[in-house]
Amino acid sequence: MPSFSQLPHAAQLATLEALARSVLSEHYGLDGAGLTMEVQQYEDNAVWRITPPGQPSFVGRLSVRDGRPAPQQRSEMQWLETLAASRTVAVPEPVTTTDGRYVVPVDVPGRDEHSTFALLRWLPGTAEPPYQQPGVAQAMGRTTAQLHHNAATVPMGEEDFDRPVWDAETILLTGHALASPAGRRQLGAEGAAVLHKVAEQITPALREGGADDRGRIHGDLHRENMIYTEGGGVGVIDFDDCGTGHYLLDIATVLSSVHGSRAGHLATTRPSPIAS
Structure with missing residues (x-):
């Protein structure tokens, strides 16, 4: 077989x-x-x-x-x-x-x-909340805060929370992108060097704060994993990468997905330099 x-x-x-x-x-x-x-x-x-x-x-x-x-x-x-x-x-x-x-x-x-x-x-609703609409970006931020508030205040027996630990090293240095031969080939030497540089830049931020700044996180909290609900709120799906880490990682992922969407929108709506 x-x-x-x-x-x-x-x-x-x-x-x-x-x-x-x-x-x-x-x-x-x-x-x-x-x-x-x-x-x-x-x-x-x-x-x-x-x-x-x-x-x-x-x-x-x-x-x-x-x-x-x-x-x-x-x-x-x-x-x-x-x-x-x-x-x-x-x-x-x-x-x-x-x-x-x-x-x-x-x-x-x-x-x-x-x-x-x-x-x-x-969970009824539509993916990728329309953050440009009034109040939606605030709802995305509020949902992120409520997610972390639950992690900080609702005990689960953290010693029994058997999930990955997400930090700069596991995400950028020992993760799939650099650990697998296919990932290394796709990145190339230049791409690997960029990842190492990014890891050096964000590691100090992830080491700041204390125990209250770390806990259960979604791990992949981009707009496609947020649901704009029928009542105008924002829900969250796809917890397959959840684990423990600095809450900044979730916050940065949300902001990065909005920035990426905004950059793509501007790229498609700005007049072409050639046409102008």
Whole structure:
């Protein structure tokens, strides 16, 4: 049998969907065969919008990402549970199995490492909040602050929060971009030198402050992972990279995504120098 990674993309996704339907029937009491499953993305995780007939939608995530074992997935779901219970930050609320589990181990044929399945409630709204509209940028900042307030004030037994630690070294120096041969080839010597220089510049900032400046963080808090809700608020999705680190990392990611969007908008709306 070929390894899972050797299968064509469509065959991989078909395999994962069949497994997901089976898990939903066996562990969540849903009719797997009768569900509508719309693919949202498939990279490290296969993510579907799952809709039972006549019922609200769910999000199903079957993770085929190495290095995210079941204990780490459970920690992610436990944090989401505290956020959903607080009613201060709109997030996809985890749905437990019929026997009370957050995560179901899944054997994917042709793959050595266990995969995991998690089910969450669909968060209605649209991605990439329109920050140019009055009040929306403030709502994005307020949501970020509330996320960190939860991390600082709602205990989870931090010794049991089994998630990555995000700092300048793990992000820029020992992460995938420099640790993998493919990443090094893509970067080249010049790109690697730039990353090292950036790490030197931001490391002092990440070392400032004390314990109150660090805690649970989203880890990937850009605009595409924010949802503009029907009531005009801002929610947060995709906690797959959550971990512990300096709160500045989340703040910087939000600002960077706004800056990148703004720069792209200006580039497409300014008159061409050649035309002028």
